[in-house]
Amino acid sequence: MKEGQRPLILVSNDDSINSKGIAHLVSLMKELGEVVVVAPNSPQSGMGHAITITDPLRYFEVDLFEGVKAYECSGTPADCVKIAKTHLLDRAPDLVVSGINHGSNTSVSVLYSGTMSAALEATIEDLPAVGFSLCDYDMDADFSHTSEHILQITRQVLERGLPKGISLNVNFPMRMEGEPIKGRKLCRQAKGKWKEALEERMDPLNRKYLWLTGHYVNQDQGEDTDEWAIANNYVSVVPVKVDMTCHETLSYLTEEWN
Template identity: 50%
Template sequence: MATKKKAAKKTAVKKKKPVILIVNDDGITAPGIRNLVEAVRDLGKVVVVAPDKPQSGMGHAITIGHPLRLHKVDPFNGIEAYACTGTPVDCVKLAVDKVLHSKPDICISGINHGANHSINVIYSGTMSAAVEAAIENIPSAGFSLLDHSIDADFSGAKVYARKVVELMLSTKLEKHTVLNVNIPVLPASHIKGIKLCKQAYAKYEEDFIERTDPNGRHYYWLTGEFVNFDKSKDTDVWALNNGYVSVVPVQFDLTNYSLKEKLEKLW
């Protein structure tokens, strides 16, 4: 009898659903996060903690000058969800410490409205949330669709976000894993597949448009043109331009090891 009870306990442990934390930077009411929840809601116990307003371009900012608030909400048909007054990184920190009281199996961020390939990863609140999770030893991924429109078609993105999450859950990932996943604006049937890539050297050649408000005061509006300086065929930009979902493993260790070795010899 004791042996049977032990076997039953082992079976229960094996069948325990993984905990999936979902965050974003576009806000808890954005279509992208709703589509991400729909894509993975049956793959585990899903918990959502997301900003109560858009936080795009916040990077790895945290809130230190005023209190943070969490409000329980129900925009996802029964999925446990909270709106947070802070940044995407704040959402991850609060989720682990005050909502889950433990670390989830994985953290996924998005689906972002707009690209986070190449240099965009530096500025992205979507990716910073994923990086924060990895700092906390939680394998993570950030998902972005190359369409800023509020009416964007997320059907292809949902299919491939689910594929990536299934792969993450079935693979023994290193605890600091961070994946930057970008998805082209194509129907799922037209996407050629998933391609593991490096980050392209591409950035915006920026400019500030200067204008004058009705009171005669100057103000500036950031604009720019995206320029790809990397023409190799193993980058995220190339993959996306050629109909693939790009997956770039990134890291929060910013050490330039080759330069370190050179300077050790010179200095």
């Protein structure tokens, strides 16, 4: 970044460029730097780190955010970050932020999250990145209680950076009237899983189809986890990385298998 130049902040998400969450995030990022938005043109929840390789990728400039250049993209959240960095931006962003997601991305949900995949795609490119999620699935959710914390976290990342290969997964509890957020907790990812079922249903033409349902099962009673933080009205902040190698198992397997 040149002297006197405002930080360049790339904003993406997985709920689509038309979501309330991204509009709130863009309004906050405008306070901190020059903002460019590249986001999916339709909801991409649960897409994980999918990329588009068998269909053409299309993007169009749209006028949705006052004073902000914005593009809607036919691809996934990871596609959006790739297109922004390699094709649309004339310099590398100083920060990539994704969200604010309508719904939780705590625990194992980080693996399925399109929101966090946009952040992790930036991490692959050695760009500091943060994914923000609100534990409220309502498309008209109230994001007002997130503003102060988002600004503080992004300011710190802009000023101090992040270790290479690391992004932040930030989750907010639902807004509860008369109960302000207690603060932020640096956490680990809780151990848990989704207990799922496939419901067999019939379409209007009397053809069978399957609909995935389920609920989250928390298998972790630790008080240092993201699930505990959210349940106790804290903002959870979890550092995450792309490298999924279980390093502590390498020596064990070497000894056992050789």
